[in-house]
Amino acid sequence: MPRPGRCGGLQGDLVDPVTAGPVPAGRLIGRLLAGLRPALESTGDWELVSELARSAMARGGSAARQRAARGSGGLRRVVDMLIAETRAVPPWLQGTRRVA
Numbered sequence: 001m002p003r004p005g006r007c008g009g010l011q012g013d014l015v016d017p018v019t020a021g022p023v024p025a026g027r028l029i030g031r032l033l034a035g036l037r038p039a040l041e042s043t044g045d046w047e048l049v050s051e052l053a054r055s056a057m058a059r060g061g062s063a064a065r066q067r068a069a070r071g072s073g074g075l076r077r078v079v080d081m082l083i084a085e086t087r088a089v090p091p092w093l094q095g096t097r098r099v100a
Helices: 025-042 046-059 062-087
Strands: 013-015 022-024
Touching: 013 025, 022 025, 025 046
Parallel strands: none
Antiparallel strands: 013 022
């Protein structure tokens, strides 16, 4: 029996914390964000968090990106990709000082 979240990541199913059943990741994340929206808006974080969620869903999970990199260039390509992602400055931090 397939286990939610095991290999599908953000493109597959996750476990619904209420029903304990599988649900498509996008649907579950959307419901969780909808429930958090009032609190996020009250702290001024709604725009950032909702954009980060949209971005993550569009990019896919790290495991999926690693599998794709390995398929196109082996382990070295995976390591190079992880180093590049680690060094990248996320859009919400651009213009801020980074600690080396």
